[in-house]
Amino acid sequence: MAVQSNVEYFARLVDALEPWLDQVVIIGGWAHRLYRLHPLAQPIEYEPLGTFDTDIAVPLDLPATGEQIRARLLERNFREELMGDMQPPAAHYRVETGDNSFYAEFLTPLEGSAIKRGGRRDVTARVSGVSVQKLRYLELLLQNPWDVMIAPAVGYPTPDVRRILIPNPASFIIQKILIHEKRDRDRRAKDILYIHDTLETFGGNFPAIREHWQTNVRPALHAKAARVVKRAAEEYFHEVNDTIRTRPRASLQAGA
Numbered sequence: 001m002a003v004q005s006n007v008e009y010f011a012r013l014v015d016a017l018e019p020w021l022d023q024v025v026i027i028g029g030w031a032h033r034l035y036r037l038h039p040l041a042q043p044i045e046y047e048p049l050g051t052f053d054t055d056i057a058v059p060l061d062l063p064a065t066g067e068q069i070r071a072r073l074l075e076r077n078f079r080e081e082l083m084g085d086m087q088p089p090a091a092h093y094r095v096e097t098g099d100n101s102f103y104a105e106f107l108t109p110l111e112g113s114a115i116k117r118g119g120r121r122d123v124t125a126r127v128s129g130v131s132v133q134k135l136r137y138l139e140l141l142l143q144n145p146w147d148v149m150i151a152p153a154v155g156y157p158t159p160d161v162r163r164i165l166i167p168n169p170a171s172f173i174i175q176k177i178l179i180h181e182k183r184d185r186d187r188r189a190k191d192i193l194y195i196h197d198t199l200e201t202f203g204g205n206f207p208a209i210r211e212h213w214q215t216n217v218r219p220a221l222h223a224k225a226a227r228v229v230k231r232a233a234e235e236y237f238h239e240v241n242d243t244i245r246t247r248p249r250a251s252l253q254a255g256a
Contacts, residue, residue: 006052009095009102011157013054014150014164016072020128021163023062025145027107027138028055031166032194037148038166040205049193052101053092057141057167060108060134062127069106070129078104082131086124091131109142110134136182137225140175141167144216169198170212177232178225 010030017024026034029051035041036048058069070080077096081103082089094103108127111134123134145165150156167175176191183191202209218226 006050006102007155008157010054011150012076012095013073013078013104014156014158014162016076016078017056017069018162019065019067019072020058020062020069021165023059023165025057025142025165025167026054027057027141027167027172028053029194030054031172032197034148034150034164034166035169035198035201037150037154038146038202040208041201042204044197044201048197049190052103054102054104056104056106057138058106058108058127058130058132059142060111060125060127060132064128068129069127073104073130080131086121088124088126088131090124090133093130106130106132107135107138108132109139110136135179137175137178140171140178140217140220143171143220144168144212168209168212168216169202170209170217173198174213174217174221174229177229180232 014021025031029049033048033051036044073093074080078093079096081092081094083092084090092103092105106127108125110123112122125132125134146168147163147165149161150158150164151161152158156162166172173195176195180188180191221229
């Protein structure tokens with residue numbers, strides 16, 4: 001029931017974002033789930049990890065229109081939950097219901113230092129009315145996205161077919177590698193599973209992933225980031241270590 005409710009809430013979120021679906025990118029756990037709908041995906045026997053939150057990558061320079069994302073969310077019974085002492089505060093946009101576990105969070109690339117002159121933290125902003133958190137390497141997920149179609153026919157109760165942008169798998173994997181050392185132990189374990197599942201989902205079409213890496217992702221990386229990616233397989237994934245053992249798929253399914 002919880003999974004089905006989350007799919008319904010996700011469809012409601014997509015409806016709220018409809019004017020911007022060609023500019024915002026669904027990332028994180030929902031991208032991991034939506035990859036199964038891509039034409040290049042191959043069938044996988046196990047279910048994708050569940051998730052209560054939806055991470056949405058938004059360009060900081062999202063063009064202004066006659067509508068605002070925040071207003072459309074509030075109209076569809078999402079509640080703005082402000083957190084922290086940043087200016088503006090970070091925010092979750094949570095479903096107004098008895099089961100309030102589902103929420104959306106908006107993210108945008110961090111450019112330059114997070115600490116400005118005078119010690120001020122520059123880690124949040126407002127875009128189209130919503131509070132967005134600035135994160136390093138998020139620009140990778142906004143560049144050259146792929147798309148999938150959702151509709152009632154594939155289990156998403158949207159009014160009609162909706163085209164959703166998701167990160168191309170090469171960018172998705174590389175961004176997970178680049179933030180690996182900054183994540184806590186549980187999130188590292190989840191990220192490793194996301195990487196594994198993405199590779200398996202597109203295992204029959206590695207040439208397409210390689211093409212995105214060589215043509216779009218690799219040229220955009222700074223030299224230091226490229227070196228991190230190059231040694232990642234040996235440093236992070238060459239053996240089963242404590243991080244990988246921490247939360248196996250069964251426990252992540254229950255708690256994600």
